[in-house]
Amino acid sequence: MPSRPRWSVLNVSFLVGTLVLAAILVPLKVAVQGVHWTEVALCAGMVFAIGTAISAGYHRLFSHRAFHASWPVRFLLLCFGAASFENSALKWASDHRLHHQHVDTEKDPYTIQKGFWYAHWVWVMEEKESGLVGVADLQKDPLVMWQHRHHFLIGAVVACIPLYIGLLTGHFWAYLVMGLSLRIVLTHHTTFLINSAAHMFGSRPYTDANTARDNWVLAPLTYGEGYHNFHHMWQWDYRNGVKWYQWDSTKWVLNLLSWMGLVTKLRRVSTASMRRARLQMEEKRLRERLITASPAVATPLQERLAAARLRVDAALVSLQEKREAWEALKAEWKAKGHTKAEQWRQAKAEWKAAMALHRQEFQAAWEEWRAARLEVRSALVYA
Numbered sequence: 359m360p361s362r363p364r365w366s367v368l369n370v371s372f373l374v375g376t377l378v379l380a381a382i383l384v385p386l387k388v389a390v391q392g393v394h395w396t397e398v399a400l401c402a403g404m405v406f407a408i409g410t411a412i413s414a415g416y417h418r419l420f421s422h423r424a425f426h427a428s429w430p431v432r433f434l435l436l437c438f439g440a441a442s443f444e445n446s447a448l449k450w451a452s453d454h455r456l457h458h459q460h461v462d463t464e465k466d467p468y469t470i471q472k473g474f475w476y477a478h479w480v481w482v483m484e485e486k487e488s489g490l491v492g493v494a495d496l497q498k499d500p501l502v503m504w505q506h507r508h509h510f511l512i513g514a515v516v517a518c519i520p521l522y523i524g525l526l527t528g529h530f531w532a533y534l535v536m537g538l539s540l541r542i543v544l545t546h547h548t549t550f551l552i553n554s555a556a557h558m559f560g561s562r563p564y565t566d567a568n569t570a571r572d573n574w575v576l577a578p579l580t581y582g583e584g585y586h587n588f589h590h591m592w593q594w595d596y597r598n599g600v601k602w603y604q605w606d607s608t609k610w611v612l613n614l615l616s617w618m619g620l621v622t623k624l625r626r627v628s629t630a631s632m633r634r635a636r637l638q639m640e641e642k643r644l645r646e647r648l649i650t651a652s653p654a655v656a657t658p659l660q661e662r663l664a665a666a667r668l669r670v671d672a673a674l675v676s677l678q679e680k681r682e683a684w685e686a687l688k689a690e691w692k693a694k695g696h697t698k699a700e701q702w703r704q705a706k707a708e709w710k711a712a713m714a715l716h717r718q719e720f721q722a723a724w725e726e727w728r729a730a731r732l733e734v735r736s737a738l739v740y741a
């Protein structure tokens with residue numbers, strides 16, 4: 359029989375207490391005073407700053423090493439992240455690395471297999487013996503260790519920014535309710551949605567090996583973390599919403615910081631790898647749907663689909679290899695200072711001609727794939 363969980367008095371009191379307090383104070387304040395736009399702006403600003411510190415700092419930088427950051431950026435991410443009151447960056451990263459390593463199993467600290475509410479916040483309320491695992495790299499960072507020792511105090515100082523402004527402008531009580539009480543609850547539950555909703559609702563375009571989902575509704579609510587299927591596939595990529603139209607405010611902030619030279623070495627998966635993964639999933643789903651058709655219809659179509667997909671796959675791989683080889687050659691030539699030489703122009707012309715041939719092959723493979731897909735879909739209509 360599974361043992362009954364022991365509850366963490368501190369965590370239960372804090373999580374439930376802040377929620378109950380906000381549920382009473384916010385409607386009371388609105389009924390008595392109404393709401394001024396500055397209160398909404400202050401609350402939204404704090405939610406955005408602290409949520410982005412969690413997403414860019416705790417998550418993409420410290421848990422996944424998706425980019426390098428200068429110390430002032432690391433310092434600010436650690437200070438604002440502490441104000442989320444979601445433990446230190448070190449403990450957060452330890453739990454999160456375990457989540458990726460053991461996703462959907464008993465060893466996953468917030469496994470969705472135990473239900474929506476467990477993954478959302480019950481796991482935080484349980485008293486656990488688990489120490490720090492797999493964060494030796496972070497334990498060498500003095501800034502991370504400083505934040506680990508003092509995260510509650512640092513968090514309190516940052517979280518009270520609305521109160522300092524309130525004292526100066528004579529809006530202390532209004533800012534206490536909107537800028538602190540409501541803000542803490544919003545920060546908690548937007549982050550928690552990634553562990554719960556993003557493992558339950560949405561699509562799985564890149565992999566179905568785990569429960570992580572892409573969900574465009576969650577993305578604006580979670581500072582861009584809603585594309586969780588992509589994230590579980592390439593956790594080291596600094597982006598979650600990888601396409602230009604996908605909401606990923608953390609990625610946009612990091613792009614801006616990169617442009618300013620404050621963050622470097624942003625890691626990205628290649629477009630070819632993404633297309634290959636999507637294609638593989640699409641083929642898998644079509645083959646599964648073909649099971650409903652008779653073997654005489656299904657078998658040749660499944661074979662055709664597999665062959666067409668493999669041809670596109672091979673074309674994408676060779677295009678990618680050609681591009682990477684060219685980038686390496688370019689870097690080599692640049693280092694030698696030979697970029698304007700005649701030999702260089704000749705190499706470039708040869709590369710362009712080879713690329714044209716590879717693109718032709720890719721186009722032909724893609725047409726074959728589209729034709730195979732169309733045939734399968736038509737067969738499924740009449741199956």
Ligand SMILES: [Zn+2]
Binds near residue numbers: 457552557570
């Ligand atoms: Zn996850």
Ligand SMILES: [Zn+2]
Binds near residue numbers: 417421589593
């Ligand atoms: Zn992650």
